[in-house]
Amino acid sequence: MIDSPPDSDDALALRVAKRDKLAFSMLYDRYARAVYVFAAHLLDPNEAEEVVQDVFLRLWNKAGQFDSAKGVFGAWLMQIARNRVMDALQKRNKQYRQEVLDEVDELLAQIPDESNIEQMSWERQQQHALQLALAQLPEDQRRAIVLAYFGGMSHTEISNSLALPLGTVKKRIALGVSKLRKALQHINPLATTPEKASDAKEKE
Amino acid sequence: MTCEHIRTLLAETALVNEANAANNPATMAEVASHLATCADCAAWARENERLFAMLPMVLAQVSEVQLPPHLKAKVMQSLEATSAAQPKRPTRGWAWPQFNANLWRKLGAAMLMLMLIATFGWALQLNSALSQERALRAEYANLLTFQQEMVLEVVDSPKANKLFLRSAQTDSTAYGKVFVRADLPHVVIMAARLPIPPAGLVYQMWLMRDGKYDMVGVMPVNPQGFGLIVFDADMNGPIYQKALLVAQPAGTNNPNAGTFIVAGER
Numbered sequence A: 001m002i003d004s005p006p007d008s009d010d011a012l013a014l015r016v017a018k019r020d021k022l023a024f025s026m027l028y029d030r031y032a033r034a035v036y037v038f039a040a041h042l043l044d045p046n047e048a049e050e051v052v053q054d055v056f057l058r059l060w061n062k063a064g065q066f067d068s069a070k071g072v073f074g075a076w077l078m079q080i081a082r083n084r085v086m087d088a089l090q091k092r093n094k095q096y097r098q099e100v101l102d103e104v105d106e107l108l109a110q111i112p113d114e115s116n117i118e119q120m121s122w123e124r125q126q127q128h129a130l131q132l133a134l135a136q137l138p139e140d141q142r143r144a145i146v147l148a149y150f151g152g153m154s155h156t157e158i159s160n161s162l163a164l165p166l167g168t169v170k171k172r173i174a175l176g177v178s179k180l181r182k183a184l185q186h187i188n189p190l191a192t193t194p195e196k197a198s199d200a201k202e203k204e
Numbered sequence B: 001m002t003c004e005h006i007r008t009l010l011a012e013t014a015l016v017n018e019a020n021a022a023n024n025p026a027t028m029a030e031v032a033s034h035l036a037t038c039a040d041c042a043a044w045a046r047e048n049e050r051l052f053a054m055l056p057m058v059l060a061q062v063s064e065v066q067l068p069p070h071l072k073a074k075v076m077q078s079l080e081a082t083s084a085a086q087p088k089r090p091t092r093g094w095a096w097p098q099f100n101a102n103l104w105r106k107l108g109a110a111m112l113m114l115m116l117i118a119t120f121g122w123a124l125q126l127n128s129a130l131s132q133e134r135a136l137r138a139e140y141a142n143l144l145t146f147q148q149e150m151v152l153e154v155v156d157s158p159k160a161n162k163l164f165l166r167s168a169q170t171d172s173t174a175y176g177k178v179f180v181r182a183d184l185p186h187v188v189i190m191a192a193r194l195p196i197p198p199a200g201l202v203y204q205m206w207l208m209r210d211g212k213y214d215m216v217g218v219m220p221v222n223p224q225g226f227g228l229i230v231f232d233a234d235m236n237g238p239i240y241q242k243a244l245l246v247a248q249p250a251g252t253n254n255p256n257a258g259t260f261i262v263a264g265e266r
């Protein structure tokens, strides 16, 4: 087993499991803004504060359940955050949800600034690549992904919202996801999963 | 199903909430068993999850919303409060949060567990109902290496509501349990000492609520006769009046058209 660097997410999470507040504070600095922004856009600033508190409290109490062999820390924490946000979002009315999701979609459609890519960390380069790929997705594919991920909507709900057949919705999500994966692969020379035929089917 | 087919299904359903993904239990069981045995597809699914987790990071990059600076002190303070209030609980090993985690992986874990049980063997000295339950539970804790949190949250809880399943055949000692919790939608069904289903038949699990039966999934059975189904109901703490595990051709839409393996009634 290779030891991760002492300030890696994994190493910090291990320390949090042992009730290390400094490690916790470092993870907070890395992820709190993403959690807050996620919640603030979909809910409101007050509730976003509650979400941040809940999510990080959960990190504090459950860090021992994170195992780096099974996935990356950021994904683990963001699943906690997304679940918390979706629970609260489900309580808002349909029109409200529609509006906030429109806004998120609009933000994600922006083409990012290309400067300083070389100086970015690997994580940041990945985010940049994903941001670019999202912005470049066909509008309908991005929209379907936004409704599913940020809206927590089911295929049927998305199909109603976009007035599209269910099969088309599924296809758009699958195509969009496959394009986003490809964008990340360019950044990740160590990608271990060979892309198979399913990803080659680009045309709809 | 081929890897290609599996990945298409995964890409279609990965972002969607799991209750929705659960509308075809038979397909899901198939995907789950594939993920448990195909390392490539399992890695593919993990990579998807990493990608989705980056979506909020990207949103944070494009958003102008700032994190309130006072919030950190508040969060750090709440740590003090919980540290004082809660005795430290032993951790139960790895578990992804159950929340958004997609059902495929969850079921994949179940299938993986079944394989592990197949490898290590299933203790057969089960006497009382209590030791049976302990044994079921112990197999979980030891063998389910990921996605166990949801299962344990239900099975371990003092709030768990259980429906006991007894063998419906005189020559069988099969038994099982349906676990629900009033405050959660998760339903966990476990059974042991199941005979291997006859050729051409599968075990379909039927649960009755408000006088109506629903087929909630196909129970896979390992060579030691252990089976598990995990799913989310459309409400918290669903109360099932009856439960039936029926050997019948896959897709049969009538609980009575087949051989009852285990059955329970409230």
Ligand SMILES: [Zn+2]
Residues within 6 Å of the ligand: B002, B003, B006, B034, B038, B040, B041, B042
């Ligand atoms: Zn495969």
